[in-house]
Amino acid sequence: MIFRDYKFQIVFRLGILTLLGYGLLYYTFIDVNYIRVFFLGIFSLIVLIALFYYLIRVHKLTSSFLDAILNNDFTVKYPEQHENKSIKQLFRKFNLVNERFSQSIQEQANQYQYLLALINQLKIAVVAFDARERVHVVNSAFKELVNEKEVIRMSSLKSLSPHLYKEVISLEPNQQKVVKAVIGNTTHQFSVAASIFKLRQKQYTLVSMQDIHSELDQNEMQAWQKLIRVLTHEIMNSVAPVVSLSGSLESIVQSTNTNSFEENKKTLLEGMDAIKVRSQGLMNFTQAYRKLTRVPAPNLKEVEVSKFLQPIETLFRQSLTETDIKFTVQANGNANLLLDPDLMQQVLINLLKNAQEAVKSTNGEIRLTYNSQPDGQTTLIVSDNGTGIPEEIADQIFIPFYTTKTEGSGIGLSLAKQIIQQHGGQLTFETSNNGTSFYIKL
Template identity: 30%
Template sequence: MKLPKGIAYRPIATWSVILCVASVACGWVVAQGLYPLMLACVPLMVLAVWRILHIYGNSIRRVTFMFDAIENDDLSFRFNEDPSKVDNTMLNVALNRIKEILSQTKARAEERERYYQLIMESAQTGLITLNDTGSVYQANGEALRIFGVSQLHHVRQLEHSLPEVSRALATIRPGDKLRVSCTTESGDMALMLGCSKIMLEKRPRRVISVSDINNELNEIQVESWNKLSRILTHEIMNSLAPITSLSDTLLHMDRALEPDLERGLETISATSRRLMTFVEGYRRFTRIPAPQREPFEVRELVRQAVVLTAAEEDALRIHVDIEPAETMIYADKAQLGQVMVNLLKNAREAIAGRHDGEIEIRSRIDAAEHVIIEISNNGGAIPAEVTENIFTPFYTTKPDGSGIGLSLSRRIMQLHGGSLRLSCNTDRRVTFTLQIE
């Protein structure tokens, strides 16, 4: 960036020397009384002053242009540094140097901003930055997912879908912690909100963290059940195996057994086998394979589930509404088919014996482009004491039930990144809702 000596100051230095010489000459002419010579000195002085002012004006205009460009966030300019074409080349070099420093600073700031944005998007907690009037400056993907929106510009956007959350976001202040319960298309949520204060552009901003406590509790619960189930299956199978083997061996001995002894051994063998069958239910719950995803249509999934469950279809009214009709999902077809079969079996059992029994299967796409499938029946509300435990593994009210159908179905949906919930429970309508990513 250095210029050769004599180039940087040559124009203004030259005209400054000319002005000085002309001024001295004018003074000498006046002192000698040679007034006619003033006709030569004065124009030269005027020309020198004009050239100096012209160079100064050009310099001011360049500096002003640079500040205007910086104010408009435009750093694409560059001044000519060719001394043969412009005056005061050193100023142009200095201005270009300032521009390069600002460009580097801007690039580093943008790089830091991308870094912080990546951290914000990678967070498992929703983060929102907003001012005191409720305008949202930034919201990460997790916050948008929790609220079920694609964009968020103001907290008033949530007044219709999540009024409790909208009020909480508007009223929470730095240092506060609020717990908000709400219901969305993805299920019931218990949100924990925390607030901090930060100054941006000399203005106060609130940074609010949003966590879905229900999801965290569900994950902990599932992991706890998995650990417990693995321990139980291991211990029970180790105990049952020798009992079953010994009882079968004694029953198939060549010599005849006393009737009471034979009945006792048969009872032991049958009981052991029933227990082993029950333990296999534990294993199925804890050893669900990773989903093998493939694309397929929702109507094909529904059709197969109906065929497998509606053995008495003539007496059973099933209404199917899929909108749009060609809705595609990308998931494990066998696993989702098992979920649909479990839900349809439960719906059939709920309306058994009712002449007006109906089952409705409805599919649609929500605003976040998730596929929502609802399986409804009019078999009467599920008792409150049962709804609290319907997704608890091995909990059942059926005499011959295993209690793993709904818990297994929910686990499958979680492995797909979706959800299964009881979305409606009234005497006129009971609905289970699947959300598929």
């Protein structure tokens, strides 16, 4: 509407100038009348000045409005009561644009304040900085960590702990690690994670830091308590019968004379044999403990998935087929894996044996699957359709020496998890009444 009025004003004035121009030509060269030429010339000059003034005025108003926008000044109010209808409508649109911009800026400011309030409530230290290590966003937890009211640059963290600063600055995108740092006279352990984002063609690094020292201490204490409880149980199971039996044999020997020796000889031999069996069991237990605490470092090699899985498939297919258990190996892709083939095959063999023992029905099925994700993460899955792991023991299956088997050592899953962790991966599981799946994520 504005542009139509504006265009009308211009066309109207140009139309008058055109008519006046024709009149000047007519009375100058055809019907010569210098008086009329004089007055038409005056009128043409007035109309031309009015047109020029109108164009200059609209240009100045528009230029002033655009300058205010470029300077982020949206507080200017233009008078909407004006004798010129076009200028009036132009002012109304200017005010509407300013109002929309003001609302948008206010909404952005509200969202920013909401974001700051949100991250300030976090107990995790959060900081965002640019390539020059200039801090743009920081929460209260980070300020408390570096003990500064205002954090301008990442050098504040460097003053607190050069080692922690170095680890944070060197973090790769989407990387997470645990960093140990000494602050004052206290040792802290921080879980540190980083991500990268771009804003207005500039790259920023967002880092979160959480002191998990107390949580790690608590988890470590709980792990030791569980381990000591299992060790005590296993040792007492072996030592108590030996002590009791030794006392009984001692009583028999003390009460035995030459005449009754042959009668008690059988009892003595049986007792000593029982002591030997329990002692051997205790020796096996300590050897298993030694094996658990001396897992060799992985000798990483790049191996092809199909070649890596082939020996395991050959090893288990015959024995599982004989027990009417369907065994399926599926590799979704044939990428190369960086791992220790011997250690990783030991893990898979252990998981497959557990799956074999869990499947008891004639319709038993075990699957070994390999999946590759677009982000580069690979997953090996061992699944069965057994009865699943009981809920009451599910959180204890990775505890060393914990077992529900009569002849099990209880180190299989614990050893497997330790090997996977040495590869920088994770060993997790899902279980239900319809079966169990173990996931090796590398």
